[in-house]
Amino acid sequence: xxxxxxxxxxxxxxxxxxxxxxxxxLGLTGACSTLSPxxxxxxxxxxxxxxxxxxxxxxxxxxxxxxxxAEVRKKAGNYRFEVEGPEAIAKQxxxxxxxxxxxxxxxxxxxxxxxxxxSLDKDAQAVLRSQGYYxxxxxxxxxxxxxxxxxFAGPRTTVNRxxxxxxxxxxxxxxxxxxxxxxxxxxxxxxxxxxxWQQGKRRLIDSLxxxxxxxxxxxxxxxxxxxxxxxxxxxxxxxxxxxxxxGQHTVEGLERYDQRVIDDLRPYKVGDPYTLDVLLLFQARxxxxxxxxxxxxxxxxxxxxxxxxxxxxxxxxKVGEKLTKRAALGIGYSTDEGVRGQIGLEHRDxxxxxxxxxxxxxxxxxxQTAFANVRTPFDADNNFVGFGSRLSREDIEGQTSTLSNxxxxxxxxxxITESFLSVQYQTESVRLAPGLDEPGSYEESHALVLxxxxxxxxxxxAIDPRRGYTINAQxxxxxxxxxxxxSFVRFYGRIVKYFPxxxxxxxxxxxxxxxxxxxxxxxxxxxxxxxxxxxxxxxRLADDPRLPVPVAGRARCRRDRQGVTWRWAASSTSTG
Numbered sequence: 001x002x003x004x005x006x007x008x009x010x011x012x013x014x015x016x017x018x019x020x021x022x023x024x025x026l027g028l029t030g031a032c033s034t035l036s037p038x039x040x041x042x043x044x045x046x047x048x049x050x051x052x053x054x055x056x057x058x059x060x061x062x063x064x065x066x067x068x069x070a071e072v073r074k075k076a077g078n079y080r081f082e083v084e085g086p087e088a089i090a091k092q093x094x095x096x097x098x099x100x101x102x103x104x105x106x107x108x109x110x111x112x113x114x115x116x117x118x119s120l121d122k123d124a125q126a127v128l129r130s131q132g133y134y135x136x137x138x139x140x141x142x143x144x145x146x147x148x149x150x151x152f153a154g155p156r157t158t159v160n161r162x163x164x165x166x167x168x169x170x171x172x173x174x175x176x177x178x179x180x181x182x183x184x185x186x187x188x189x190x191x192x193x194x195x196x197w198q199q200g201k202r203r204l205i206d207s208l209x210x211x212x213x214x215x216x217x218x219x220x221x222x223x224x225x226x227x228x229x230x231x232x233x234x235x236x237x238x239x240x241x242x243x244x245x246x247g248q249h250t251v252e253g254l255e256r257y258d259q260r261v262i263d264d265l266r267p268y269k270v271g272d273p274y275t276l277d278v279l280l281l282f283q284a285r286x287x288x289x290x291x292x293x294x295x296x297x298x299x300x301x302x303x304x305x306x307x308x309x310x311x312x313x314x315x316x317x318k319v320g321e322k323l324t325k326r327a328a329l330g331i332g333y334s335t336d337e338g339v340r341g342q343i344g345l346e347h348r349d350x351x352x353x354x355x356x357x358x359x360x361x362x363x364x365x366x367x368q369t370a371f372a373n374v375r376t377p378f379d380a381d382n383n384f385v386g387f388g389s390r391l392s393r394e395d396i397e398g399q400t401s402t403l404s405n406x407x408x409x410x411x412x413x414x415x416i417t418e419s420f421l422s423v424q425y426q427t428e429s430v431r432l433a434p435g436l437d438e439p440g441s442y443e444e445s446h447a448l449v450l451x452x453x454x455x456x457x458x459x460x461x462a463i464d465p466r467r468g469y470t471i472n473a474q475x476x477x478x479x480x481x482x483x484x485x486x487s488f489v490r491f492y493g494r495i496v497k498y499f500p501x502x503x504x505x506x507x508x509x510x511x512x513x514x515x516x517x518x519x520x521x522x523x524x525x526x527x528x529x530x531x532x533x534x535x536x537x538x539x540r541l542a543d544d545p546r547l548p549v550p551v552a553g554r555a556r557c558r559r560d561r562q563g564v565t566w567r568w569a570a571s572s573t574s575t576g
Contacts, residue, residue: 077103077104078102078103078104078105078108079103079113079145079146079147080143080145080146080147081094081099081100081103081146081147081148081149082143082146082147082148082149083148083149083151084148084149084150084151085149085150085151085152085153086151086153088131089127089128089131089133089151089153090151092127092130092131093123093124093127093149093151096123096127097119097120097123097124097127098116098119098120098123099116099117099119099120099123099147099149102116117140117142117147120138120140120147120149121138121140124138124149124151125138128151128153129194130193130194130195131156131191131193132156132157132158132191132192132193132232133153133154133155133156133157134154134157134225134227134230135154135155135227135230136151136152136153136154137152137154138150138151138152139152155230156191156192156230157191157192157225157227157230157231157232158189158190158191158192158230158231158232159186159187159188159189159190159191159192159231159232159233159234160188160189160231160232160233161188161231161232161233161234162184162186162187162188162234163233163234163235163236164181164184164204164236164238165235165236165237165238166180166181166238166240167237167238167239167240168213168216168238168239168240168241168242176208176211176213176240179207179211180204180207180208180211181204182207183200183203183204183206183207184200184203184204185197185199185200185203186200186234192223192225192232194223197223197234201218201221201236204218204236204238205217205218205238208238208240209276210275210276210277211243211275211276212243212244212245212273212274212275213240213241213242213243213244214241214244214274214299214301214304214313215240215241215242215244215304216238216239216240216241217238217239217241218236218237218238219237219238219239220235220236220237221234221235221236221237222234222235222236242311243273243274244273244274244304244310244311244312244313245270245271245272245273245274245311245312245313246268246269246270246271246272246273246274246278246312246313246315247270247312247313247314247315248270248314248315249262249266249297249314249315249316249317250314250315250316250317251317251318251319252316252317252318252319253318253319253320253321254319254321255321256321256323256324256348256349257291257321257348257349257354258354260354260377261289261291261354261377262286262317262319263380264377264378264379264380264382265282265285265286265289265378266282267281267282267285267415268282270312271312274299274313279297279299279315280297281415282297282315283295283296283297285378286317286319289377289378290322290348290356291321291322291348291354292319292320292321292322293320293321293322294318294319294320295317295318295319295320296317296318296319297315297316297317298315298316299313299314299315299316300313300314300315300316301313322348323348324347324348324349325345325346325347325348326345326346327343327344327345327346328342328343328344328345328346328360329342329343329344330342330344334364336366337364337365337366337367338364338365338366339364339365340362340363340364341362341363341364342360342361342362342363343360343361344358344359344360344361345357345359345360346358346359350374353376354376354377355374355375355376355377356374356375356376356377357372357373357374358372358373359371359372359373366394366395366396367392367393367394368392368393368394369390369391369392369393370390370391370392371388371389371390371391372388372389373386373387373388374386374387374388375411378413382412382413382414383410383411383412384410384411384412384413385408385409385410385411386407386408386409386410386411386420386422387407387408387409388406388407389404389405389406389407390403390404390405390406391403391404392404398432398433398435399430399431399432399433400430400431400432400433401428401429401430401431402427402428402429403426403427403428403531403532403533404426404427404428405424405425405426405427405533406424406425407422407423407424407425408422408423409421409422409423409451410422416456416457416458417454417455417456418454418455418456418457419452419453419454419455420452420453421451421452422450422451422452422453423448423449423450423451424447424448424449424451425446425447425448425449425483426446426447426449426531426533426534427444427445427446427531428444428445428446428531428532428533429442429443429444429445430442430443430444443529444485445485445486445528445529445530445531446483446484446485446531447478447483447484447485447486447488447530447531447534448478448482448483448484449476449477449478449484449534450476450477450478451474451475451476451477452474452475452476453472453473453474454471454472454473454474455470455471455472456470456471457470457471458470459498465498465512466498466500466510466512467498467499467500468497468498469495469496469497469498470494470495470496471493471494471495472492472493472494472495473492473493473494474490474491474492474493475489475490475491475492476489476490476534477489477490485529485530486524486525486526486528486529486530487524487525488522488523488524488530488534489522489523489524490520490521490522490523490534491520491521491522492518492519492520492521493518493519493520494516494517494518494519495516495517496514496515496516497514497515497516498512498513498514499512499513499514499515500512500513501513520536522534522535522536
């Protein structure tokens with residue numbers, strides 16, 4: 001190691017003398033350790049000992065560092081490294097320079113120090129240029145236990161001209177052009193950064209790829225820096241190439257289910273223009289179909305590159321299948337219903353037709369429920385058929401209610417919207433046991449209900465949404481005399497909006513604020529003789545001490561069961 005990086009020897013001699021004198025005066029026994037004169041003292045993570053102090057002699061391990069010294073290095077660093085200058089620049093130099101990276105490496109040897117310092121100015125200049133400082137300079141100062149770097153950044157280079165030329169086939173429409181140009185990361189007036197320069201070019205190509213121009217390429221690009229004017233002139237010439245269309249697809253991983261389950265979910269036809277959004281929609285449909293645990297849909301770019309004349313790109317689909325059958329058993333206890341048990345069965349290939357069956361029987365001391373629902377896969381026109389039945393019975397405080405509902409319907413999906421048109425036959429009977437002063441009673445109602453449900457879901461995640469909205473609207477009705485005891489019309493709507501919370505408010509990046517609104521209207525001459533599942537539950541404001549307090553954070557009001565019901569709710573969640 002050079003003398004420039006070696007600590008002065010006189011203080012070391014003085015320390016030895018002081019230590020020896022102190023030992024003699026105190027009459028201590030034992031051996032007095034000497035100080036090692038090698039390399040910057042920060043290589044051991046300690047500052048040089050002051051006069052009169054004795055530093056422990058590390059055991060020789062063959063490379064001059066003992067176990068104790070190695071442990072100190074790991075905690076405090078091999079040497080001191082200070083950077084004075086703009087905070088962002090200083091931080092980047094600490095992280096990216098050789099001196100900064102070797103500061104905490106376990107395999108550092110003090111003999112490497114001179115070479116690391118020799119590269120420091122070059123590393124610092126590279127950082128300055130990457131941030132647009134082309135007139136910056138640095139000064140290096142050796143310390144007894146390390147090195148200090150002073151950075152004088154100077155004026156920053158500004159982008160004063162951007163010339164983006166986007167050429168290609170006639171398929172490059174104005175919308176695709178504007179979208180690609182909107183992704184540019186260094187507009188005129190911004191500070192030039194080499195990382196944004198490279199990132200901007202990649203984003204231009206990516207944006208064209210996403211719209212089907214999978215052969216897009218950069219013909220040439222130039223960043224002309226005028227140091228004396230602190231100005232940067234940028235020129236990029238891009239050839240978009242022809243727009244590629246969707247081709248055929250292959251599926252890997254299918255064993256239990258027919259490929260038709262995937263084929264009929266395609267949101268495009270062979271020959272339609274390729275876009276990333278449509279590909280992701282296809283992947284989302286397969287994932288939400290209920291047959292697969294994992295789904296990957298990718299364009300076969302290698303095949304496309306191997307054939308320069310190809311105008312279509314094929315897709316490669318890889319899936320992981322769920323089990324065909326799944327049974328669930330459960331048992332529990334609650335103070336309201338007593339002992340509770342459940343048996344569930346799910347079948348994803350009913351009658352060997354890929355029909356999905358969901359069924360369960362739930363039994364408790366006060367309530368018993370059984371249901372079975374069957375749903376076919378989507379066909380080539382995005383339609384499906386659903387049918388099923390539910391039977392429930394409850395016996396609470398002498399009142400026994402029995403309800404049944406059997407339905408069949410046709411569903412359809414278009415993009416993020418799904419609708420379902422159904423016919424339901426509902427029955428309900430209520431038997432009240434006689435009391436001490438009251439006779440028993442029995443009521444029965446039924447309805448043949450025509451219903452329509454419309455759902456729209458636009459969220460960033462189907463499992464844990466943080467941004468977006470969902471809308472549900474329903475309309476249904478029945479006519480007296482047509483297997484119906486009383487005519488009615490029912491309307492219902494619900495909207496849920498998700499807002500991500502800033503980290504400063506939520507404490508992390510997972511906070512979300514949820515706003516939900518609901519409204520329902522039932523129009524009928526009377527609530528009597530209408531099955532209760534068409535009526536809205538009676539919720540009351542907690543202004544009467546005799547009434548139960550509703551759920552905290554929600555307000556509910558109703559006028560009557562055949563009148564208007566509205567609700568609103570707002571909540572915030574954050575996971576730690």
